[in-house]
Amino acid sequence: MDASSESRGALVVFEGLDRSGKTSQCGRLLSYLEGLGHPVELWRFPDRTTSVGQMISAYLSNKSQLDDHTIHLLFSANRWEKRSMMEAKLKAGTTLIVDRYSYSGVAFSSAKGLDFEWCKAPEAGLIAPDLVLYLDIPPEKAAERGGYGDERYEQLEFQKKVAQHYKLLEDSAWKIIDASRSLEDVEKQVKETVSEYVVSCQKGKPLSSLWS
Numbered sequence: 002m003d004a005s006s007e008s009r010g011a012l013v014v015f016e017g018l019d020r021s022g023k024t025s026q027c028g029r030l031l032s033y034l035e036g037l038g039h040p041v042e043l044w045r046f047p048d049r050t051t052s053v054g055q056m057i058s059a060y061l062s063n064k065s066q067l068d069d070h071t072i073h074l075l076f077s078a079n080r081w082e083k084r085s086m087m088e089a090k091l092k093a094g095t096t097l098i099v100d101r102y103s104y105s106g107v108a109f110s111s112a113k114g115l116d117f118e119w120c121k122a123p124e125a126g127l128i129a130p131d132l133v134l135y136l137d138i139p140p141e142k143a144a145e146r147g148g149y150g151d152e153r154y155e156q157l158e159f160q161k162k163v164a165q166h167y168k169l170l171e172d173s174a175w176k177i178i179d180a181s182r183s184l185e186d187v188e189k190q191v192k193e194t195v196s197e198y199v200v201s202c203q204k205g206k207p208l209s210s211l212w213s
């Protein structure tokens with residue numbers, strides 16, 4: 002058996018606007034896969050536990066100011082610092098559920114006016130997700146759901162721009178999920194979709210790189 006046909010974990014990414022339900026769905030999917038006895042971990046970006054992540058966290062909570070390019074590169078660095086650990090976990094058979102990834106990086110920064118291709122460039126070479134679940138919800142409807150917090154970017158007009166930029170990133174790994182339905186309906190579709198991908202990775206689908 003060559004290395005490319007070895008069983009591995011799946012990289013499943015959740016993307017969507019703030020208040021689209023990503024965090025709830027990530028938690029439900031984690032419990033579901035754990036219940037099936039599947040090795041699985043839940044990750045999120047930004048990972049605020051690292052020193053780069055703490056700089057990002059200070060920026061998001063308006064405790065520091067950074068140039069738009071600089072914060073973009075910090076978000077990317079925060080993914081790069083986890084890349085080798087990600088590869089090791091996937092190859093060891095652990096499925097990773099990831100709350101936000103490079104698509105958030107590009108959609109949020111380009112919505113601020115940064116060049117789209119410039120935003121994509123530092124993400125090239127990160128591990129490509131097997132599946133991107135895009136929780137699709139009209140920005141107005143997301144805003145009605147219990148309101149936004151105090152962090153930077155949690156404003157309706159900005160979220161509308163982010164939604165437009167997300168749509169430019171859709172590729173063959175994406176599944177668009179209508180997230181304006183009930184939590185239970187969304188959960189059902191998420192579970193059905195993910196199961197298929199977990200099996201194909203167990204059958205030895207090779208890892209690939211993002212945007213390179």
Ligand code: FDM
Nearest residue numbers: 046047076077101102105106109110154
């Ligand atoms: N965000 C998140 C970015 O601007 N770039 C990125 O690369 C990532 C991963 O950070 F507003 C934005 C999206 C969101 C904020 O995300 C923090 P959480 O999910 O609310 O922690």
